[in-house]
Amino acid sequence: MPRPARAEQFNAGEVCIVHVVQRCVRRAFLAGIDPVSACDFSYRKEWIRRRLEALASVFAVDVLSYAVMSNHMHQILRNRPDVVAVWSDQEVAIRWLKVFPGRRIEEHLAEPTENDVNRLVQDTKRLAEIRRRLSDISWFMRALAEPIARMANQHDECTGRFWEGRFKAQRIIDEAGLLACSMYVDLNPVRAAMAETPDTSPHTSAYDRIEGERGKELSSAAFDLVPIPTEQAGKEMRETPVDKLRKKRKAKKRSPTGRRIRRDSWLAPLTLHPEKLSADAEVHTAGLRASDRGFLSLSIRDYLQLLRWTARQSVDGMVLKIPASLANTLTEVGIDASMWRELVWHWQRYFGKSTCAGRPDSMRAEAERTGRHWHRGQQAASACFVS
Template structure:
């Protein structure tokens, strides 16, 4: 039985979540359909462009993504600090980029005086919109509805485009976040449709590497995220949550690792999980595995099977059980052995 979103998403427990959505029809979300001869590759761009556009509106940032032939993965971070800093006009302006808003909000933005009843109505709307701007459910709703409409128009058909509501996993600690991001970034290599990180199209790791290789990478790294520069490499770089090397997950700043260490680990992992490439299990372990004390075998299993190892929660075993108990979502958790392997 499925669980309510309030039982699966709790920003007080963690701001990081892995979400997945899958296409319902045999016709591809993306990729090439060999039976009909049609290509749907351009739809990958639809999804990447839309998640970045929505991230600029919502208080939700992108840590990792991978767009596959019939599904996509996102690792999202709810930006609590950004949500707290929004003014009433910021909230209205952002929400009106998604919907038509409300006549009272338009009146307020134009500087017209409001009656007492109108002021009360506006306060209620702003409170509601403020909550939605930090909601992964609303983020996914806006993403999936637009992609479904565009795909249905292109396919000249009606009906459901997605097989159901999106699936989510709460990532409760650093090991869970690291393993999940690695799982997402390595999707094309694991599926055998790419043979290197650089050729893993429509993934966050390819975008991060391209940003490093850009001649404007120093500008991208040093410029604040509020900058409105139109430089394409800069836009790509700032569209993803940055690796800040923070000591722990609750720092609320960025991804709590250094990118150089992440790049070393993902290169090692990608080579090891490809059967046609030489593995590096017997050689020196990457720095992050040593720091976290994770055994290579356990790590590689997680990189290949993370989605199946857990249900709606991933992290230290006691934290997973506490999350379940707090949200009244049952006593049983999936993934005890996997959790203990990642948290020695």
């Protein structure tokens, strides 16, 4: 059965949560240690993490969870058309031009000017389309994958594909599915025997949140959302040698704003506060992410406790009693605590071929909404959830 059209799974005009997977071509270890050539490409994982962080600062897309592996990457993304609707025309224009500056001669070095922003603002039809694209997960993934592929090909002095093809998308339709999927994504390095615990799994959202709770900081990769004055850009182009402009551009790419931030500041907050009005977009104003809205009804402390406990259940057949407090947490969202380990470690068994994930009743309702009779995994996953 062919994959469904993206429009059948998610819409840029409505808020939805999607688990996406992008694999390297032929599943080669192009971001890890290549078993054939023994070349170590692990440094590319940081390329991907920084690009994710940069895009989170300009798109109306919340990064909920992520994991960068040696031959693929996972993200759980939430598009936010309600956030982009609040941005002014100038904000929309500068955000778009930072990622897609258009064709320019090299001396401009892709830095948008005030004149560029004003010209785009005056094109109302195009600006309306750009607003839609800034909350579109497909455009977010395009802006993530293409630059990484170009950088890798340039580094390897080759041409051709870096990614296998279009990313796989799976809509997450309720909190039970989101909690299990988040754990599955965060525990990918442990599951692949690349790390023993989430605390030693870099290039995952779990690692960033753990380090953030410890007060660890990093140099921000967020875009500087301030256009260059047109006169200044013209003067630099006329009076500054190209080599010097290139060095300046490279330095700014390493730290566009010159800020240091808490390691997890660019990720969506984990805890969803129910007292917040549903109509409140909770727009983030510090230029690091789209919004300040959480996504789970757990505290970060409870989430990390459950994550670490689940990481210790890595061996099939291991039967350890789940702590009562964690069992209550799972039951509240509709998950059978005795099946929790099975659900997370064998996520692919239940939802690997499904276009959506969640409780069976939620999947049934989603099937009806999209004109289907059922979704794959609906029956098999029923044992993992409570009615």
